[in-house]
Amino acid sequence: MKHGGTVRAAHRYSWELAHGELDENLSIDHLCHNPPCVNPDHLRAVSHRSNMENRISSHSNSKSGVRGVMWDAEKKNWRARVASDGKKINVGRFSSLEEANAAALEVRAKLFEVTD
Incomplete structure (x- = not known):
């Protein structure tokens, strides 16, 4: 998505609206395992390693x-x-x-x- 003249991942923007600025070294993990989801209740900030470990497929x-x-x-x-x-x-x-x-x-x- 585009916001404020910059392109951003919608799920990352959604998480930041709900929780504040996200450290650039963190990834957003979808607890619901649905990548298009932007519901902040389904998202968590984690290390890249944790995000990859949480893959289910x-x-x-x-x-x-x-x-x-x-x-x-x-x-x-x-x-x-x-x-x-x-x-x-x-x-x-x-x-x-x-x-x-x-x-x-x-x-x-x-x-x-x-x-x-």
């Missing part, structure tokens, strides 16, 4: 559709992996997609700054 090229879980055709099982601080942590191998997802979620809850 998998990458667009994911074949499992589950964040951090992939099928290993050679071993014929699901592999769960979590990334934190630029390092990939192997969570384990599982017979079902649901087990792999649950294990990845558990590890993320222990490692990440914010887990809502």
Whole structure:
């Protein structure tokens, strides 16, 4: 959006209207996981790391559709992996997609700054 002659992210502007000026080193995280949302009750100021950790979806090229879980055709099982601080942590191998997802979620809850 454009305001006062400058282009600004609408969600960032919404948060600042409700809470005051935002430190330029912080990101706006959508608690509702809906990027177009500008409701300040659905937004929080966090580090870039926390914002990335709070992602719920998998990458667009994911074949499992589950964040951090992939099928290993050679071993014929699901592999769960979590990334934190630029390092990939192997969570384990599982017979079902649901087990792999649950294990990845558990590890993320222990490692990440914010887990809502």
